[in-house]
Amino acid sequence: MTSRRPSCPSSLFASDEHSPISILNFNGVGGGTILYxxxxxxxxxxxxxxxxxxxxxxxxxxxxxxxxxxxxxxxxxxxxxxxxxxxxxxxxxxxxxxxxxxxxxxxxxxxxxxxxxxxxxxxxxxxxxxxxxxxxxxxxxxxxxxxxxGARGTVDVTYWPLALRHVEQVTAGLPAVRDGLAGLEADAIARYGSGLAALDHASRSALVDEFAARHPTVLQRLGLETVTCYYQQDGVLERLGLEARPPYPMGHQVPPGDLTLLKPVIARGRIYRDAS
Ligand SMILES: Cc1cc2nc3c(=O)[nH]c(=O)nc-3n(C[C@H](O)[C@H](O)[C@H](O)COP(=O)(O)OP(=O)(O)OC[C@H]3O[C@@H](n4cnc5c(N)ncnc54)[C@H](O)[C@@H]3O)c2cc1C
Structure with missing residues (x-):
């Protein structure tokens, strides 16, 4: 593909020298839907x-x-x-x-x-x-x-914002986790001369406890990411008796559960305070 506008380094411009028709080419988030x-x-x-x-x-x-x-x-x-x-x-x-x-x-x-x-x-x-x-x-x-x-359903106003929101949710806080883990590894090397994974249980626990005291939210986020990833593994889902597939759009059946378990709670009677 040669450039239609030689001054422009972008490969988005195509040559129509040998084509009976001129192509319509433009830059814009939303692709063909911008013009559809x-x-x-x-x-x-x-x-x-x-x-x-x-x-x-x-x-x-x-x-x-x-x-x-x-x-x-x-x-x-x-x-x-x-x-x-x-x-x-x-x-x-x-x-x-x-x-x-x-x-x-x-x-x-x-x-x-x-x-x-x-x-x-x-x-x-x-x-x-x-x-x-x-x-x-x-x-x-x-x-x-x-x-x-913005009434016409073009990808820049439909899927693009959705995708951005999703990426933001997934990535928010991840840099802190990444930096925190790198710090933990550096501490292990500085103190014991080897990486965290190679340490014995007691040394590893001591380092992690100190780290948790200094960075409680980072460790919390790391825990959440680990559990989330764990419960998205096909093998784990299958062992839990679930189909290994994305939850959306079909969802899953959740068993209604045994509400008679509430008996002892109900038996304890009213616990909210009288505010009259
Ligand atoms: C005038 C017009 C009217 C139309 N009317 C209708 C209609 O009424 N109904 C209908 O259903 N369809 C219609 N279409 C067709 C419809 O718009 C397209 O079929 C549809 O948008 C194609 O979507 P797509 O995601 O497959 O590709 P595209 O919308 O072409 O998206 C591909 C995207 O990838 C980007 N891209 C390409 N190369 C690279 C690269 N190397 N790196 C990064 N990004 C890259 C492009 O810039 C573009 O944003 C119309 C099209 C036009 C032009």
Whole structure:
């Protein structure tokens, strides 16, 4: 790929010297969605079985019902507006109310009806009411050059902030843990001439106790990270009788538990203080 703008060192610029068309290239968080129309149709169940049904291409290795929960998750994150009940698709409820038909839509609808053609307000990733911190569409009419309102579901206002929040949660405090552990290792070497892991139990405990007294929150965080990682290990999950899979979006069944265990608590009677 040669640079279309030789002055720019970025490899994002491609050459269209030998192409009959000029490519549209831009920089911007959100990728193609920055320019997309946000039309959000799902595939039909038959689209997954085109070889079996139509003798073309290949069947997918998964079917619509496998993908359905993920369509729903994605519809939520992107903020899809639509009208439930389209007879062309399996039943599902778009998370947001449909965009208005307007006079143009109504005119097209009358035309389709006259021809006996199927029509339905199409699903579209436009927030028709406030959704996940995004303001509702006010028909600025500039969809395809960017939505100043933030109502159009583009990745810069949907998944990107979600991803950043996740990364912040995961990484907050980690530098302190990393530095703390490095300090602990340095202490071990300075005092005993070898790393923490090589020390006998008593020396190791003494060092860790001193460290805990000096940095209680670092040790607390380290404990949390260790336990969290432990309980995300496939082997541990399986031994606990759980399926080794991500908890989202299917969740897990939690046994209701034996509430008769509360008997001794109840027997102790009221313990809150009278505040009258
Ligand atoms: C005008 C227009 C209208 C459209 N309308 C619709 C529509 O109505 N409905 C619909 O479903 N689809 C529509 N599309 C298509 C849709 O936008 C794309 O299919 C979709 O955005 C593709 O998503 P993606 O994540 O696969 O790739 P992209 O959105 O292309 O994301 C890839 C990202 O990777 C980045 N990247 C590339 N190389 C590197 C690298 N080396 N290092 C770091 N980052 C890199 C790119 O900058 C980009 O941000 C439209 C597209 C356009 C252009």
């Amino acid at each position: 129309a946000a039309h959000f149709p799902r595939l039909h169940p038959s689209d997954f079985r085109v070889r079996s049904l139509d003798g073309v291409a290949d069947d997918w290795p998964i079917d619509y019902s496998t993908l359905e929960p993920w369509y729903a998750v994605n519809d939520h994150h992107m903020g899809v507006a639509g009208l439930a009940g389209d007879p062309a698709y399996p039943p599902h409820q778009p998370p947001l109310p449909p965009v208005p038909l307007g006079r143009l839509g109504e005119t097209m609808a009358r035309g389709f009806n006259r021809l006996g053609w199927h029509w339905w307000p199409s699903e579209i990733a436009i927030a028709t009411r406030e959704h996940e911190g995004r303001a509702p569409c006010i028909n600025l009419g500039t969809c395809k050059i960017g939505c100043a309102q």
